[in-house]
Amino acid sequence: MARSRTETVLVTRWSGGERTRTPDELIVEEPMAIQLDGHLVATTMRTPGHDYELAAGFCLTEGLLAGEKVESVRYCATGSAMESAFNVVTVETGGRAPVPTARLTPITSSCGLCGSTELDTLMERLPPLPAAPPELTLARLAELAETALAGQPLFDVTGAVHAAVAFTTDGEVVVSREDVGRHNAVDKVVGRLLLDGRLPAHDLALAVTSRASFEIVQKAWSAGFPAVVAVSAPTALAVAAARRAGMTLAGFARAGRLNLYAPERLDP
């Protein structure tokens, strides 16, 4: 079902001391529940569209599939045409994925929880990444990221979405997705690659219009991207995670410049 991803409202614009009435195009934000083999694993506020990719990508990047194959993805629509049925998506592995538990079990007074815990958990779950392709020099990375991220249709009309783009070392865009949530945009890209049998993404790089948080790096690592370029800043934990993963992580990528945060040093 094609769902509208923008909505026009009349607003009062105030500018230069004048009030005018004008139409304004807003991004649509709707809750979507993701089920894995019948268990609810998440509810996310997302922009409708590419919902199967979002659900499959989320299950993969959060480590819920545990290596199992996705057999089917479908809406929880049972004959009813109600729109809300299209806000619940079920990912099926034939019951082979482990039954999902809460991300953190209830915490006792002997609890420990910190960035190192998160990194250790990732290291247990994910293999180190191969080196980024040598063609991805800093100059090329900055150039390709700029090209890949140019012209995002939903951003252009609403100014309210983030994009994620998987691209080749030749600069070819393989998948490009926009969403009101920056994590969702990455999950949609990863989900498309997963459903196309195109993972791990060892020969691709990922560009995001947002900051690079820990969770963005975790998701990219889960999908096997050896290189991630963000338009904005990374966090300290994202940099630590990328260095542990062996990932190339660049930030502040803008017109012919960027900062390289990982690896820690380039060979001369």
Added chain:
Amino acid sequence: MARSRTETVLVTRWSGGERTRTPDELIVEEPMAIQLDGHLVATTMRTPGHDYELAAGFCLTEGLLAGEKVESVRYCATGSAMESAFNVVTVETGGRAPVPTARLTPITSSCGLCGSTELDTLMERLPPLPAAPPELTLARLAELAETALAGQPLFDVTGAVHAAVAFTTDGEVVVSREDVGRHNAVDKVVGRLLLDGRLPAHDLALAVTSRASFEIVQKAWSAGFPAVVAVSAPTALAVAAARRAGMTLAGFARAGRLNLYAPERLDP
């Protein structure tokens, strides 16, 4: 315990065809678990600092307190000096808050989930807001938001955080908080007001440097802010929620201009 909120790393900067090594200041991002009366209710990636405010504010804005008073907020630190003990915060109401359940119970095939469901849930839980103070004309709102959001120390050094600011109709800043997560910044502001006995915030307005998503409007509504100004765009669901709440919602607030999204119309 004073925790560092930024961390300096050496990075490789690539600009104008030149590679240089330079220090770069990153925002710290650490997981924090929030417990309410001994039950884990959330784990959030946040910037350390103002953790009690974040925990108390989160419990309030998510409706978990159900009107009960916060008796104490403390770290889950039991004599151990380990840093990780400062990443778990417990909010106590003396067991009077209802035992938290998952936000969505497992979904059956007769499920319904959509933006209207979310709005109906809010309407049941939250009273309509009083009208925004009449002094808050559009001109004044744009001016005050700009002033309130000027000079955010963590953003200035890292470029990687969002700010939320509660201010009076006189332009006085009451609370100003920054965090790697935009929701966390709002929860920290609300938490401070809650712990100060300063809620509902009927005489204040809230400015955010981010977009106005549904959840930002929900949190502001829960705290009783009659007016919210965002530097960036709102989503369609955020506008629908603000109109249902009777909230004044402005977006794209920048140097002498803004768009008013709610109420739908101003009297002439």
